[in-house]
Amino acid sequence: MNSTSFTGAALNTRTWLTAIRRLPVLLAHHPVWLSLLAAIVFFALQSPHFLSWFNITNVLLQASFFGFLAIGMTLIIISGHIDLSVGSLVGLCAGLCVVLQPVLGLPLAVLAGLAAGVLCGFINGLIIERLGINSLIVTLAAMIGLKGLTFAIVGEESVIAVNTTFTGIGNLRIGTLHLISIVFFVLIAVSHWVMSNTRHGRDAYAIGGNRHAAVNAGIGVRRHVIVNFMVSGFLAALCGLAISANMGAAVPTYGQGYEGWAIAAVALGGTRLTGGSGNILNSLAGVLLLAVLRNGLNLIHLSAHYVLIAIGLALLIALVLDKHSGKPFIALKPTPSKKSGEFDETL
Secondary structure, eight states: OOHHHHHHHHHHHHHHHHHHHHHHHHHHHOHHHHHHHHHHHHHHHHOTTTTSHHHHHHHHHHHHHHHHHHHHHHHHHHTTOOOOOHHHHHHHHHHHHHHHHHHHOHHHHHHHHHHHHHHHHHHHHHHHHHHOOOHHHHHHHHHHHHHHHHHHHHOSSOEEOOOHHHHHHHTOEETTEEHHHHHHHHHHHHHHHHHHHSHHHHHHHHHHHOHHHHHHTTOOHHHHHHHHHHHHHHHHHHHHHHHHHHHTEEOTTTTTTHHHHHHHHHHHTTOOTTSSOOOHHHHHHHHHHHHHHHHHHHHTTOOTHHHHHHHHHHHHHHHHHHHTTTSOOSTTOOOOOGGGTSOOOOO
């Protein structure tokens, strides 16, 4: 072995040692990853089936469904808003796609489902930014209205997806991983890159941190927020299509409560609910933590009700920590407008 090989080996060793030394520091600054690791170890010791590859792929699939929503929710919360309509939008877009397949064919039905999500996001963002109504109120109204619209379109029973290509894609695996999970992780990577390396990402942090300063800096705040709501709507629609394709049917209750799971995942990931701070990768950890809790408690034969209790407590803790970070809860800061006499910006 020559000196170059020895040098390369020494560099690799130093790199690994540096990474190992930094690991405790990283975990201390990002406790959600430590919590995820602890949950995995606990359930692995409690159930011999937890670390089976079949169960791991199942956890990743279940995480992907509400993980789509968590990506969009992270963008919106960082920019100082919230979206409660995404759960209802999941059921609406799923139902719309499945119901339209026999009429329009698969490509147009899928396009219609995705377009519905984007359109609803656009309307939410437009009302919030143009009328200056708080996002919590606007999206709460949308959540209720969209749920009623879903029942009007789908009915009270499930609708079978008759297109076998649609259901085949929903259950397709690449190797041993579900295609849906692969798409989810690709979107995580793309979203992290956008938030870390593009102007859109930098503007999101600026708007959430200090909207007035962002306006004075020349950032198109209204346009930016509307785009974020459109992205959130698209991801909710994608979630609805993924669930209906995987299950082979549309059910009007699809997505019910998913907005809570998404918000909990984002909050557990350390994103400040007042805006201006957050991280897509930490939201991923929050998503995986909730999926592991849900799956692990099921494997050790505890009622699913305990999952809801655990999530509620975890979210409450996250909210308390967020409140003590120095700003009030998202509540309810209104969108400034000319009528309020403060400031305004063009779309």
